Amino acid sequence: MPVSRPELQPALALTFNAFVWGCSWWPFRQLEALGLHPLWATALIYAVAVAVILALRPRALGQLLGTPVLWLLVLAAGTTNAAFNWAVTVGDVVRVVLLFYLMPLWAVLLARLLLHEALTRLAALRVLLALAGAAIVLWPPGGGALPLPRTLPDWLGLLGGFSFALNNVLLRREAHRPEEGRALAMFGGGMLVAGALAIALGAAGRVAPLPAPAPAWLLGAATLALLFLAGNLALQYGAARLPANVTAVVMLTEILFASVSALLLGGGALSPSLVAGGALILLAALLAAAGPAASG
Template sequence: MAYLALIFNALIWGLSWWPFRQFQAAGLHPLWATVTLYLISLGVISLSAGRAWREFLGTPSLWLIMLAAGATNTAFNWGVALGDVVRVVLLFYLMPLWAVLLARLILGERLTGLALLRMVLALGGAAVVLAPEQGGFPLPSGLADWLGVLGGFTFALNNVMLKRESHRGAHARALAMFSGGVLVAGSAALLMGVQGLVPWPSLPGWIWLLPLTGMAVLFFFSNLALQYGAGRLPANVTAIVMLVEVPAAAISALWLGGGSLDLKTAIGGACIVAAAVLAALERNGGH
């Protein structure tokens, strides 16, 4: 059941790009969709564990988790709805590179040989994926690429901070993550909406509330599934199982026209995934 729970979570995230694009085509920008999804989840958590609000509001370190989790969801959801899904997901999974640096800075973890190897692999893979066809320095080529990189960085920060604050109550940590999705995505949507950069929510009819509510339920249970699976399996196993998200996103995007895969992206992606696998192996002591 723990394995199935993690696979369920990875599949939900790997396939989430498609409904986000459908909502966007109907008039609901991914930022507003993110706000709606996490507002529903936040309401459920608040009703079931209202007392956790006191711990959350009184713990500044949980506010950083709120911002990191909110930025992760905002960047990922917007990125996969906007750009090439395969590229965005691969750039998101540069997370092990950022995790090495952040763990050193925040947790004081030493840099091992395996950590340096996965840094080189991740950087090399990113350079191959981002290498311009006409030559030049490999940098993100558009907003979607930057959102993928940002999402991976904040996801790494979120994971490092969750490790640091693992002694906090589970409900308080959940409140931090769900409220982050509402606060960060909502703030970005409001600021850009006022400037005319993001359209205000405008669904064609109430019938669209049904799939939106259904997606909110799936996101809520996928979060519970992650907590269930991660709490019952070793961290290295969890990390490897979660990589199911990469092929789920890539295959669905190639099938449904949400992305493309050339030789350059495949080679770079293989290096990035290899870095993520090495990160999982290192959590198990390098065996």
């Protein structure tokens, strides 16, 4: 899809956001090596974002507290970030990102359930392509078993993609709400859900406790928080100036950034099944972007 000169800067802004997210697995792994579990890292990173939003838009807190439906967005956005960041830290990055991008499947089902959108032929085709791609990615190497998630990163990648699709559907349904309230719900979700999980799993001995303050991980977490903030600002700038279908296509470059960085830095490996399944999942995502209004 060609991008005209006036659209170049917004497209570059979206590409920057995709780059930040696609390569975020590496700093998360560096922080984990310093003793900071990805759940703690996510909670701290989004706590910085929440502090910035409240400092600049203090009325956002009243909007969130006074709008119960926004707490669904808190849960969806928080689950997305906690699941994705944890998955890419401990799993094969390429595999996790592909499973995460089964969003066209979940988006069709959730839009039908929550927005009462019709199930069109194009939407049904996207579902079939996404399901076929997922089956190929998840099929056991030796065969003889159902293509189901087999590891924690698999489950987290699927959960992250589902909750991201729910996040996007809720954003569309609540688009009339004030922007700062929705932004606080999304960033607050990253802080609250990841923090609650870290505390609960820590009490059960499944997650290492928050390490003692040290310059290395504090600086790393602060830098990543600033990158995520810059990426979010770039996303808002680009998405506000480009058609929704163009935005969706540009954002798919996250798969490219994640895959290339993982292959270069040892965070993942390609296999024939990943290539074949990933091609079908990517095709489903592209059809979603090219569909009418990038939705149905």
